Amino acid sequence: MSDFASLNLVKPLLNALTQAGYTTPTPIQAQAIPHLLAGRDLLGIAQTGTGKTAAFALPILNKLSQIKGRPAPNAPRALILTPTRELASQIGNSIAVYGKHVPTTHTVVFGGVGKQPQIRALSRGVDILVATPGRLLDLMGERHVRLDQIQVFVLDEADRMLDMGFIHDIRRIIKVIPAKRHTLLFSATMPKDIAELAEGLLTNPAKVEVTPESTTVERITQKVLFVDKQNKRSLLKNVLEHESIEQVLVFTRTKHGANRVAEYLDKHRIASAAIHGNKSQSAREKALDGFRKGKLKVLVATDIAARGIDVAGISHVINFDLPNESESYVHRIGRTARAGRDGNAISFCDAEERGYLLDIEKTIRQTVPVDIDHEFHCEVVANAAPIKPSRKRSSGHGAGGGNPHGGGHRRGNPSTASKPRQHSGRRTPSSKGRSGSVA
Missing domain, CATH: 3.40.50.300 (P-loop containing nucleotide triphosphate hydrolases)
Known part of the structure; x- marks a missing residue:
């Protein structure tokens, strides 16, 4: 056409x-x-x-x-x-x-x-x-x-x-x-x-x-960081201070988690705001406006609140909590690499989330490379046996739902997702580097 x-x-x-x-x-x-x-x-x-x-x-x-x-x-x-x-x-x-x-x-x-x-x-x-x-x-x-x-x-x-x-x-x-x-x-x-x-x-x-749900965008670099759950906020602060990040969308699993992360970042003088279903409409619009204009470096969101956020300048997506639905991972990291840009997706994984990671890798049909070059790397988590993830669909309450009434629309002609690269072999602690990512 x-x-x-x-x-x-x-x-x-x-x-x-x-x-x-x-x-x-x-x-x-x-x-x-x-x-x-x-x-x-x-x-x-x-x-x-x-x-x-x-x-x-x-x-x-x-x-x-x-x-x-x-x-x-x-x-x-x-x-x-x-x-x-x-x-x-x-x-x-x-x-x-x-x-x-x-x-x-x-x-x-x-x-x-x-x-x-x-x-x-x-x-x-x-x-x-x-x-x-x-x-x-x-x-x-x-x-x-x-x-x-x-x-x-x-x-x-x-x-x-x-x-x-x-x-x-x-x-x-x-x-x-x-x-x-x-x-x-x-x-x-x-x-x-x-x-x-x-x-x-x-x-x-x-x-x-038009967009198969589990394909990957080649322009997104993915990696996973194994970490104790109690060290996640410190790891996030470390990543935000040392990575070359312009604007980042941080995903948490719950509304309360989003609030806690945003409060922690503000305490350490990292401009951020949380957005989820419990926020008033004016608070959500103020946060989105500040993020779009570059006044906020970090927007912390739940899956539901972030659905449809269209900000071309998002350089990174960070999964502070891995989603308990593998398809949500696809949607989350597709928020970066917009308008022809490259993007980065960083996922924190604690012991309880190993099963979620395994499920994600099956869905995207590739292994997410491990980054061990950070001070909070946890070998115990890296070597933990994955717990089989629950197949129960999210109720929306924990994910920032309940009964919110908000969303988003992407303008322009987005790039089409390309077929994911196939990876063979098992992940080892030293398997670092770049891979394709999901759209």
Whole structure:
């Protein structure tokens, strides 16, 4: 697909894309948009950063721009359901960019902020509603929004929705949407429960899969550091002081862990902030803004809060805690090596996490090199027998979930993930060096 003009979008959308600097569709856009313009339901397997927001927003805008008359008060024509506040906000911002020359309206609703501005916007009538499940159900219960006029329904980040415990909310919402509708489901991974959800939600869907969930980006250098759990914060301080780091995204498994790490770094005069589901919307936006502008060197985040963070200057991702789901490792380290840059992924591994490391290496089909050249290297951990990791899906609470309403969207044309290099042999304590990494 050479350019957006070949996708048969209306001219005002093409003009907006040109003005925004978009020239070439990403693979998800090139493959999905023709199906959606033809009215087919769609199952999209795509990670954040592949351009999927434009893949569903452009066809929606294309369709609604050709409908005459304003939408009825409190009765949107399209619903985009997304798990987190940041993602909802960024999807709204993208719709504003793409739709600046078409006569469609939109609004975004999520928790953590006052309802009244959202209620007023809905009462004026909007074509597109971007929402998180909790706030949407609140507004439905108070009769400030009804979904009987929905023509297009998008379920975005479906796997994270289920991780955060939103499945019952999703089912409640689906029950009141017209059965005759255009439905799109996007998910970064396709576990059994998502496949079952898609089967009941979609009708004869086209399937588009552009980024295999376990591939690696060759531009990312990976390494693992074995360390006693009690020494992790000291090791992090050491790495931040001695590595050539511009901006770093540090992942913890829990919200409380993120707070403790950020407080420790601040105590040692390393500019940082924590971002997770318990933070207020203003605190999250302030932290993200400070990080994007380079005022903060370190952003400490949980998986859910970090989903969709798009900062091109992230030079390093540090897994302070290894994730208990190997696919999360793929998403985490894909936050670096953006916009054609190289990136680095450093993982701390204590004795209890050896099993997680083993699971990650099986998923990415390669061995993560070990770095023993640090003062906190622990031979006991390095030689410990891996504990078989639990297959239980995250509830979202420990990972910074609970009931947050925030997320993210990556603009531009991200580089496609390349096939992981195959490595043979067992890891030894001296096996250092560079390897490919995951997208």
